[in-house]
Amino acid sequence: MKNKNSIEEDKNICIINFSFLRGNIFMKNFLWILFSSFVLVLFLGCMATTTSAGNVGADRNQLMIVSEEQMEQSANESYAQVIAEAKKSGTLNVDATTVARVRNVAKNLIAQVGAFREDALSWNWQVNVISDNTVNAWCMPGGKIVVYTGIIQSLNLTDSQLAAVMGHEIAHALREHSREQASSETLKNTGIAVVSSVAGLNETGNSLLGLAAQYTLTLPFSRSHETEADHIGTELMARAGYDPNEAVAVWQKMSALGGSQIPEIMSTHPSNTSRIKDLTEISKKVYPLYEAAKK
DSSP states (O other): OOOHHHHHHHHHHHHHHHHHHHHHHHHHHHHHHHHHHHHHHHHHHHEEOOSOOTTTTOOOOEEOOSOHHHHHHHHHHHHHHHHHHHHHHTOBSOOHHHHHHHHHHHHHHHTTGGGTOGGGGGSOOEEEEEOOSOOOEEEETTTEEEEEHHHHHHHTOOHHHHHHHHHHHHHHHHTTHHHHHHHHHHHHHHHHHHHHHHHTOOHHHHHHHHHHHIIIIIHHHHHHHHHHHHHHHHHHHHHTTOOTHHHHHHHHHHHHTOOOOOOGGGOSSOOHHHHHHHHHHHHHHHHHHHHHHHO
16 A cells, blocks of 8 residues: 555656656657748748649649759759760760751750740750660750660651650650759658658658658659650640641550550559550640641
8 A cells, every 4th residue: 555655756756657648749749840930941942843834734833842953953964864875885876867867856845845945945955875775765854865775666656656666765854853853852852861860750650751741742643744755745846836746646546555554643644545545635635736836
């Protein structure tokens, strides 16, 4: 049986423990409020649009934490490395006819980028072709383009279809999707670190939180970029005098090329089926631009 003093001591311990718990909860709530305020200020201060709307309406606000200079410096270094490796392996600009063809299509597309951003007309555009079976092409920030012969040969691309592929890649650069994605990742990683600290998550909890962030933020964000690049790229090719319906043909060919596809919700790209459906509508929307260019 406890004496009176023991009972009083137990009460004091309970009061102290409750005070500690209440203080701990207060601190967590405070950190949540602090982080939420930080995110709000960050969003308000870093929201901008990198392009004019064009006919496809590509003028949504974007979160830009990472600077344009940082992205372009990184792109220049990466591009120089790719070109150096291709030179070393003897795969850079091997077929003069193919190189001339790719550069001619690129020139026609680049002449139209002012419809979305005037400053891009004065970018240091570079266009190179690498002889490789890779079915791909890309355009880095600042206008550094590489087309692999694999995509031309595997899909037997016409000039208009090549314009659809390159227009899509140029659109990524115009909208600075790489910079936007890097900014999103920066914010996401900061958020995960703060939430983990506040919630006291263990390693398993951190992994689950990261997985949730990936499938609710990163992957859908990437799919939205792909769709946006499809829209801008199709308008670019139409303005340059290439039939926008050929953008649909590219993805019909890509679908026929085969290969297993993971579910769209778990992919960074839209499915071929949804892409074809969307591009069919966009092609109709920009077709008058093609007709005007042909005149």
